[in-house]
Amino acid sequence: MAVKILFLGPLSDMAGEQSREVAAPLDWKGLLDAVGAEIAEQLQNERVNIACDGKVLADKASLIAQDGDEVALLPPVSGG
Amino acid sequence: MHLINLASDPLDPAEAIERLNAATPDAGGIASFTGKVRASGNVEALELSHYEPLTLPEMKALGARASKRFDLMGLVMLHRVGRMVPGDKIVCVSAAARHRRDAIEAVDYCMDHLKSAAWFWKRELSGGTWRWIEPRAADHSDLARWTEKTSPV
Numbered sequence: 001m002a003v004k005i006l007f008l009g010p011l012s013d014m015a016g017e018q019s020r021e022v023a024a025p026l027d028w029k030g031l032l033d034a035v036g037a038e039i040a041e042q043l044q045n046e047r048v049n050i051a052c053d054g055k056v057l058a059d060k061a062s063l064i065a066q067d068g069d070e071v072a073l074l075p076p077v078s079g080g
Numbered sequence: 081m082h083l084i085n086l087a088s089d090p091l092d093p094a095e096a097i098e099r100l101n102a103a104t105p106d107a108g109g110i111a112s113f114t115g116k117v118r119a120s121g122n123v124e125a126l127e128l129s130h131y132e133p134l135t136l137p138e139m140k141a142l143g144a145r146a147s148k149r150f151d152l153m154g155l156v157m158l159h160r161v162g163r164m165v166p167g168d169k170i171v172c173v174s175a176a177a178r179h180r181r182d183a184i185e186a187v188d189y190c191m192d193h194l195k196s197a198a199w200f201w202k203r204e205l206s207g208g209t210w211r212w213i214e215p216r217a218a219d220h221s222d223l224a225r226w227t228e229k230t231s232p233v
Binding site: 006008009010013051054056070072074075076077078079 | 129131133134194195196197198199200201202203212213214215216219
């Protein structure tokens with residue numbers, strides 16, 4: 001089974017797709033390996049957030065996504 | 081009355097404000113702001129994307145904070161998502177309060193937070209090319225006016 005990684009905003013252009021499925025469980029290191037070097041570099045930026053199962057993580061490195069979870073990669077917002 | 085929503089269809093601020101008016105007989109005033117897509121800069125289209133599990137819940141939380149802070153009797157906060165063209169309305173915020181200053185400040189407060197701290201990503205189509213819009217420094221200084229730390233900035 002799988003974890004769905006969702007690329008929001010400009011990250012979807014970098015990824016070349018809206019989402020990608022990877023094997024569960026998925027931790028921070030696994031995420032960096034799964035998204036490619038360019039997006040991994042973006043994720044190191046403190047202004048890029050991660051949500052797991054609809055909740056923004058205070059500490060990205062604490063990510064432990066389980067089977068069926070959606071991990072959203074949230075670049076800085078451009079506002080409403 | 082709190083009417084807080086995302087819409088993929090055109091907004092009708094006049095209808096929403098009239099509903100707010102009808103629902104707040106004890107209010108002494110209603111202040112409203114409508115944001116729209118500018119025609120300048122050869123912009124052909126604007127597209128707003130959001131993240132369903134976060135965007136609307138955080139807008140509702142913002143509405144609750146504004147309501148408490150400014151002692152509102154009612155609040156409308158409607159936001160478009162999807163593709164728009166110049167002239168289309170993007171956002172409508174309308175606040176009803178006993179006194180005008182609370183209503184006016186509540187609208188300003190909600191707009192500053194929507195512009196800088198809400199989960200939206202915008203891109204513009206110009207000359208056949210899509211370009212993502214980066215956060216503006218002014219949005220963050222606008223937010224600092226309210227001296228309140230909010231996610232996601």
